[in-house]
Amino acid sequence: xxxxxxxxxxxxxxxxxxxxxxxxxxxxxxxxxxxxxxxxxxxxxxxxxxxxxxxxxxxxxxxxxxxxxxxxxxxxxx
Numbered sequence: 581x582x583x584x585x586x587x588x589x590x591x592x593x594x595x596x597x598x599x600x601x602x603x604x605x606x607x608x609x610x611x612x613x614x615x616x617x618x619x620x621x622x623x624x625x626x627x628x629x630x631x632x633x634x635x636x637x638x639x640x641x642x643x644x645x646x647x648x649x650x651x652x653x654x655x656x657x658x
Contacts, residue, residue: 590608590640610641620634
């Protein structure tokens with residue numbers, strides 16, 4: 581996934597979830613996305629576009645973890 585695609589997905593996620601209920605302010609950083617996957621359904625599962633937001637969060641996390649493993653394997657730093 582290109583950086584432009586990733587940014588577009590993050591922007592779309594933020595648009596969808598702007599009015600969702602969260603324990604604290606949400607963004608689209610990796611920790612917020614992981615929190616959303618685990619707990620976001622509690623007050624938001626019936627909201628418009630919840631499924632799309634969930635799919636976007638999963639896609640971004642998958643891409644992030646894939647790239648993180650590539651870096652780990654190529655750098656020998658971890």
